[in-house]
Amino acid sequence: MKEFFNKYVTLRKHNARIAWKKAKRAKMCYAFLAPYAILFAMFFIFPVVASIYFSFTYYNILERPRFIGLQNYISLVLEDDIFLTSIKNTFMIAIITGPLGYIMSFLFAWLINELPRWVRSVAVIVFYAPSIAGNCYVIFSVFFRGDAYGYVNALLMNMGIIDAPILWLINPTYMLPICMLVILWMSLGTGFLSFVAGLQGVDKSQFEAGYMDGIKNRWQELWYITLPNMKPMLMFGAVMSITQAFGVCDVTMALCGYPSTDYAARTIVTHLFDYGYSRFEMGYACAIATVLFLIMILCNKAIQALLRRVGT
Template identity: 30%
Template sequence: MTVSVFRGFRTLSYRERRNLLLGVIFTSPWLIGFLLWTVYPLLAAIYYSLTRYDIMRPPIFIGLKNYKDLITSDETFRIVMHNTLYWVALSAPSGVISAFLMATLLNTRILGRSLFRAIFFFPAIVPVFVTAMVWRYLLNIQYGAINAVLQELGLSTIPFLSNPQLVKPTLLVINMWAQGNAMVIFLATLQDVPRSLYEAATVDGANAWHKFWHITIPMCSPVILFNLIMGFIGSFQYFTLPWLLTQGGPNRATEFYALYLYRNAFQWLRMGKAAALAWILFIITVVFTVILFRTSARFVYYASEEERG
């Protein structure tokens, strides 16, 4: 291996060798960073996941016990997996739908489009830790504005954050509310859809719904896939909002994967178990992404391939 690389290097011209050297020099921050901040921790996490380790004392090798305990006997892990899968399955699609509909609305003829766009985008730039404080207050059962409005309308108050049945839907709505990034990406995509397609469809007698379903959605499908994948990866790591808004409660209804991992690592100092959790998360994410990419060929339309073919 080394010999062939060496020979390969020898056969390069002076210019090629110089370029290889320059390329490596310029990309070296990332190359070194990749080894230090990605490769090493990924491998080290495997090792730590096979140990019992509380940072104070040296790690004790215990084989696959962490994994076995998590899967077979950890009641909380079961609840956490349930919560997380619920969250991933619902928050990513609902977020994408929300962003897409907002973008579609903004892409129609409206007065003051850039003002509306700025307002729709706004919740996405406010720090999540601030958003959490504001929602906590707004949704407060006694002093919050939302319940006060309900009461004034003669309705009963709703325990948004203190009812285990309601808290996840509440988080879903807050998630749909802060979709500015995805919305801006969709809006740019919508503006790139050739107008001629719509004109041709109009000539053929298509109504607005047909055009939306047969032109807008297929033309945007690669970007829908991109936003969906980003949404899935993000929702597996959902931490700050539930941590600050509900602390995983009530009754562990919002105890998501990242919260449980954090508790294990930094509250209970079970670094080994946390590393096992991290690797399970990694495997789930990879499998999820691969499945999405594989199945996407069926429903994603790539305009450029069509042109080439």
């Protein structure tokens, strides 16, 4: 009995020592993670919490925030017509450029996948360059200039399709479509790179096996072999696309002005800037930010649920 007890004690001691060692090692881990974790919490987690908190207050930086309940949200929905315009515009842009950009990213990654190596790397540079070309998109304002010297106007007038120049970037009818065009031009971004890399990583022997099993054309190959293998990249690409699609503001601000005519190119983010940085109504701006945040997270979750069914 005593022997058994002694054994039990040594075992417990041993376990305790292991646990202590583990904790010690973990301490090291925490020390390594700490710098990133602290900064991340400070600039990514805390702002979300703060944003939700401030959205229930009236806050103009100078005075202390004053709690006003749901007033900000009520004003957003009931009184702020421009916010509703911005929601409409953002959704229009997101619904068209998000999925289209995503599909384009995958399609081109897939099409260039079988090209010879050096052609492929040139193609990747050509397709990816617009998304990292800084504010190169302002060149589109030259193409779409409103007078007869704008190339698009000149071209259409020479061809006799229109007889007077169109104010592309001032006329609300054309503003959004042009912005969408530019956004699509820039949409082969990080997701595209992820797709290119992922397609290269698909195990070739799976295709061999697929041919044995009677896969007939590239579409079947795509659906039954390539796509299921690409699922993690598809998820990643989707996150990138959605985040980009809802965060549109630079392009619309640069091309259509800020504020744009009739607010026809106003997006949620530009509305946020307006209230945050121009009017310093931080509480109200935070309410806008919270709405944007919720839209993005919900959209991502929904799309991920959808993507889980690919290839099944």
